[in-house]
Amino acid sequence: MSSHIRVRMPPSPTGRFHIGNARTALYKWLFARRRGGAFVLRIEDTDRARSTQDNIATILDSMRWLGLDWDEGPEVGGDCGPYFQSQRLDRYRRAVDRLLDDGKAYPCYCTPQELEHRRKEMHAKGLPPRYDRRCRGLTHSEREQREAEGRPKAIRFAVPEDGAVGWDDLVRGPIEFQNSELDDFVLLRSDGTPTYLLACAVDDSAMAISHVLRGEDLISGTPRQIHVYNALGLPMPRFGHLPLILGPDRSKLAKRHGAVSVTEYRDQGYLAEALVNFVALLGWSPGDDRELLSREELIEAFSLEGIGRSNAVFDAEKLAWMNGVYLRNLPPDDYVARSRPFLEATFGRLSEQFDDDYVAKALMLEQERARTLAELPQLTEFFFRDPERYDDKGERKWFRRDGAAEVLAAVRAAIGGLPSFDVESIETAIRGVADRLDLKAGPVIHTTRLAVTGRTKGPGLFELMAVLGEDRVLTRLTRAEEHTRSLR
RNA sequence: GGCCCCAUCGUCCAGAGGUUAGGACACCGGUCUUUCAAGCCGGAGACGGGGAUUCGAGUUCCCCUGGGGCUACCA
Numbered sequence: 001m002s003s004h005i006r007v008r009m010p011p012s013p014t015g016r017f018h019i020g021n022a023r024t025a026l027y028k029w030l031f032a033r034r035r036g037g038a039f040v041l042r043i044e045d046t047d048r049a050r051s052t053q054d055n056i057a058t059i060l061d062s063m064r065w066l067g068l069d070w071d072e073g074p075e076v077g078g079d080c081g082p083y084f085q086s087q088r089l090d091r092y093r094r095a096v097d098r099l100l101d102d103g104k105a106y107p108c109y110c111t112p113q114e115l116e117h118r119r120k121e122m123h124a125k126g127l128p129p130r131y132d133r134r135c136r137g138l139t140h141s142e143r144e145q146r147e148a149e150g151r152p153k154a155i156r157f158a159v160p161e162d163g164a165v166g167w168d169d170l171v172r173g174p175i176e177f178q179n180s181e182l183d184d185f186v187l188l189r190s191d192g193t194p195t196y197l198l199a200c201a202v203d204d205s206a207m208a209i210s211h212v213l214r215g216e217d218l219i220s221g222t223p224r225q226i227h228v229y230n231a232l233g234l235p236m237p238r239f240g241h242l243p244l245i246l247g248p249d250r251s252k253l254a255k256r257h258g259a260v261s262v263t264e265y266r267d268q269g270y271l272a273e274a275l276v277n278f279v280a281l282l283g284w285s286p287g288d289d290r291e292l293l294s295r296e297e298l299i300e301a302f303s304l305e306g307i308g309r310s311n312a313v314f315d316a317e318k319l320a321w322m323n324g325v326y327l328r329n330l331p332p333d334d335y336v337a338r339s340r341p342f343l344e345a346t347f348g349r350l351s352e353q354f355d356d357d358y359v360a361k362a363l364m365l366e367q368e369r370a371r372t373l374a375e376l377p378q379l380t381e382f383f384f385r386d387p388e389r390y391d392d393k394g395e396r397k398w399f400r401r402d403g404a405a406e407v408l409a410a411v412r413a414a415i416g417g418l419p420s421f422d423v424e425s426i427e428t429a430i431r432g433v434a435d436r437l438d439l440k441a442g443p444v445i446h447t448t449r450l451a452v453t454g455r456t457k458g459p460g461l462f463e464l465m466a467v468l469g470e471d472r473v474l475t476r477l478t479r480a481e482e483h484t485r486s487l488r
Numbered sequence: 489g490g491c492c493c494c495a496u497c498g499u500c501c502a503g504a505g506g507u508u509a510g511g512a513c514a515c516c517g518g519u520c521u522u523u524c525a526a527g528c529c530g531g532a533g534a535c536g537g538g539g540a541u542u543c544g545a546g547u548u549c550c551c552c553u554g555g556g557g558c559u560a561c562c563a
Binding site: 044049127130152178188219250309312371459460 | 511527
């Protein structure tokens, strides 16, 4: 029975694949994987004015990056293709012809300008701005006349005047709309392309989709689609409407809220697994208090019952935290491999100047401090470039105090020529300097850190020095010592 | 305006009539420590309001209020 489950992701290539799409796609994917169903990808490119090849590529790219592999769709094929609506126009046309023949749809000769004008009028009068159905009552001869004039026509669905449509929503329970609230929506535009209301219903039926999951913002389209299914005599899928993801201002997440596309998050150094985990929890919960769930655990725990009904505010802070958790848990090799591109983006080809082992060690020392991969270049900069400046506060606190230059000189002397430049030897040497100068270890360490990295914070000093190596450390100590003397 | 949906800490979620209302992020304090992170310990912080049902309501029902969505020849 589970084999009958078929869900589909129908992105429209009129924009980037954003967080909301990602979550909807994820839920469907999880549902399909959990129940042994099929996950179908279908590109809804009927709005040819706004659809682009670039957006299609980005959608496929985003889905793959997130690990949401599809069983049928672009580039993988399937028995229900083609999976681009722009290649299925004949099917919509046929469906509309049937509706026309049955008198369940009719041509509308009103122009967009006329419609717009009338909408404004109605709005001004305080009336709901619905289509007034004036072409619905056209006589045969009136239609003939308009046809003869060669007027462009759209095809509208003739919604019953009375009664109601309803369905048992998979996440919200029974929902009902009065037919009187629905206007005669357009099925086919005057350019012959179908609208979403038509194409989606025809395709979902043709592709034997069993469950339609979509955002709550599409809820008002559902009664119209149900009419289409019924008028065409098509088997109907179950519908479920997901809560929306909101921006900080509690309105539907959109571009103005900042980063919203999946590729932006990827480029900002977020890990796909973290984004998936985070977004899964926006409107769904496994039913217990678990927050960190692997892909397998998500599949195992996923159920439609766990989907909430209220909208969720996207909390970028929490995503960042979660990304940090995933970053810290990454196996070293994996972590290094994923970090390198971010490093090279700012430092250029690293392999020409540093060997892989050095880069890896530097990266390892910052793993627990990074929340995103994009923070790594800044965090590791001192491993790849000598400090050009010293932190202002640090300089005031450590370089301007009496004896700072002497401390640096002593450290340089103590570590120069160490039999082995390892963490332990360095630590012993530096603590020895503190003893000899009758200082606590802290000041010596801080002064040295500033000299070697230009910073007051970072990984453990001895570890970082060991990675940098004796030559770099000595050079930097000498330079800092001169700088310190110049301050007096 | 009309229609539809929603309502537990600032935010995301638990809570399926009887709980000191739980967890996570963020915040605050402490701890560890050479710094920063990370970690650990602790703190503060919520059932929007009113009715009804019930021995008993965050949990059920109704109203109000509040929030969101839709209102295209976009999806």
